Amino acid sequence: MTKREVVKMVLDGKKPPYVPWSFKFTEEPKQMLQEHYGVDDLDPVLGNHILNLGSDIGFFEEVEPDMFQDVFGVIWDRSIDKDIGDASAPFVISEPSMEGVKFPDPHDPRFFANIEPEIAKKPDLFRVFQIGFSLYERAWSMRGMENLLMDFMMYPDFVHELFTKIADYNIEQIKKAMEYDIDAVYFGDDWGQQHGLIFGYDTWKEFVYPQLKRMYGFARDNGKYVMIHSCGDVDELFPDLIECGLNCFNPFQPEVMDINEILPMYQGKLAFHGGLSMQKTLPFGSVEDVERESKALIDLGKNGGYIFSPSHSVESDTTKENILKFIEIAQEQLK
Numbered sequence: 001m002t003k004r005e006v007v008k009m010v011l012d013g014k015k016p017p018y019v020p021w022s023f024k025f026t027e028e029p030k031q032m033l034q035e036h037y038g039v040d041d042l043d044p045v046l047g048n049h050i051l052n053l054g055s056d057i058g059f060f061e062e063v064e065p066d067m068f069q070d071v072f073g074v075i076w077d078r079s080i081d082k083d084i085g086d087a088s089a090p091f092v093i094s095e096p097s098m099e100g101v102k103f104p105d106p107h108d109p110r111f112f113a114n115i116e117p118e119i120a121k122k123p124d125l126f127r128v129f130q131i132g133f134s135l136y137e138r139a140w141s142m143r144g145m146e147n148l149l150m151d152f153m154m155y156p157d158f159v160h161e162l163f164t165k166i167a168d169y170n171i172e173q174i175k176k177a178m179e180y181d182i183d184a185v186y187f188g189d190d191w192g193q194q195h196g197l198i199f200g201y202d203t204w205k206e207f208v209y210p211q212l213k214r215m216y217g218f219a220r221d222n223g224k225y226v227m228i229h230s231c232g233d234v235d236e237l238f239p240d241l242i243e244c245g246l247n248c249f250n251p252f253q254p255e256v257m258d259i260n261e262i263l264p265m266y267q268g269k270l271a272f273h274g275g276l277s278m279q280k281t282l283p284f285g286s287v288e289d290v291e292r293e294s295k296a297l298i299d300l301g302k303n304g305g306y307i308f309s310p311s312h313s314v315e316s317d318t319t320k321e322n323i324l325k326f327i328e329i330a331q332e333q334l335k
Contacts, residue, residue, distance in 0.1 A: 003049040004183065007126035010304055011184075011225050011247045013268035019301040021308040021330040022050035022273070026083040028316035029323060036320065043122060047331055049307070051125035053115045053182065057084065057132035071104040074141045083315075092142040096155035098162060101142075106172040115180045128227060129177040131170050132188035135211055138166050152203050159207055167211040171218050184225035184247070187215065192232015194256055201236060209240060216245035227273070231312070232256060242270055251311040255279045263300055273307040275300075276326060282310055283317040290322045294329040 001017060009016040023046055025033065030042070037045045060068040066079040073092045076085030093101055119127060133141060139162050140148045151159050174185055189208075191197055197204055216226045227248040228241070233256035241249065252259055252274035259275050266272075275297045276282065281289050298308055308330055314323060 002124040003047075004124055004126045007049050007307065008183070008225075010307060011271050013271075013304060015302075015304045018333040019298045019306055019308050019330075020049040022048045023309055023327070023330075024052070024313040026313050026315050028082070029314050029318060029320075032320060033323065036324075041121075043125070046327060047334075049126055051118055051122050051127050052130055052186075053118060053127060053180075054130045054177065055111050055132075056130040056188065059110055070141075071108070072138070072142055073102075087141045087144070089144065091144040091147070093162070096143075096147075096151050096158040098158065098165065101165075103165065103169050106169050107176050111173060112176060112180070115177070115182070119181060127181065127183045128186045129174070129180075129182045129184070130186045130188070131173060134170055134187040134189045134215070135163060135166055136191060136208060137189050139163060149199060152199060152207065156207075163207055163211050167214050170215055174215070174219060174222075178222055178224070182224065184227050185219040186227040186229065187212075188229040190229075190231045191237070192230060192234040192256065194233060196233050197236075198232070204237065205240070209244070212241070212244045220245040235262060238262075238266065238270060242266075247271060248273055248307070250274045250309070251278070253277075253279070253311045255311075259297075260300060263306060267303065267305050271305045271307065274309050274311040275306070276308070276310040278310045278312040278314070278318075282314065282322050282326075285322065287321050287325045290325045291329060294326045298329065298333065 003020060006016050006018070006020045010020060033042055034040060039045055042048070043051070058071045060070050060076065063069045063075065066077060068076045068078060068085060070076065075088050077088045078085035080086070115129070143151065143162070148159070177185070191204060191208070219226050225247040226245050227250065228246060229250045231251060231253065235257045238249070248271040250273040252272040254275060254277050263272055276293060281293050294308070300306065301308065310326065
């Protein structure tokens with residue numbers, strides 16, 4: 001059975017032969033692992049089951065030291081956060097109006113350039129086309145977070161228009177991606193805080209939910225699985241997300257939701273990817289803590305509905321020893 005088939009079993013609510021895994025890393029730990037293993041491509045040595053395709057959050061051009069511009073025109077300051085950075089003023093949308101706002105080409109060849117070469121190299125992996133900053137995050141990066149949060153209340157028509165435009169853009173990109181042999185579409189969009197949603201359920205239901213139904217529905221109607229990443233305490237949204245067509249939720253943070261209760265509760269309805277504490281265990285725990293938590297998660301996921309992983313892309317505050325331990329625990333399943 002290929003890794004691709006094992007992931008499909010999990011997403012279909014079936015019991016897999018073992019718990020699949022897929023790990024992601026920010027730049028510094030990624031480079032550390034590349035040096036440790038002596039490779040550029042980590043997927044084969046890690047045994048990852050998911051092949052990430054597309055560009056995720058897009059392409060960036062350095063316009064001055066530590067300042068990078070994305071394809072939407074947003075300037076990201078990477079003087080502190082070297083991975084993505086902080087969206088900086090002046091923002092692309094300075095007023096609550098779509099007049100004069102231009103979007104990039106959703107069919108830009110760069111978004112699709114790695115699909116065929118990566119599939120050719122790793123044909124046994126589950127193929128996921130990624131769209132990062134897929135709605136709310138794209139909107140606040142262009143408008144500014146504080147501005148957008150006020151716009152929800154003061155200029156709702158503008159927000160609806162902006163969100164519709166972003167969803168239209170994503171659907172166009174998905175249409176192009178479906179010309180290739182992909183299995184799923186992944187949407188990245190953080191809605192949660194440590195406690196509850198950033199802007200409350202009613203606002204989410206009015207502005208975000210209708211666009212998710214369009215985007216997720218389009219992917220599902222074309223025979224693709226739907227996966228999302230949304231950090232924070234968002235489990236109150238799971239029934240709505242399932243209704244929209246969601247198959248798999250990431251990052252499954254143990255600090256903000258009871259993963260031991262939630263995974264069995266949604267068995268056969270929604271799969272989860274993540275779960276290994278990125279806020280506590282990995283940066284502050286011992287190797288023994290990582291081993292214990294990793295084994296518990298794999299045991300929890302043996303009946304299906306679970307893909308093992310840290311609850312976020314692993315960041316630079318995690319030691320190499322802790323990283324190597326959860327990799328070892330995952331791979332031991334096949335020995």
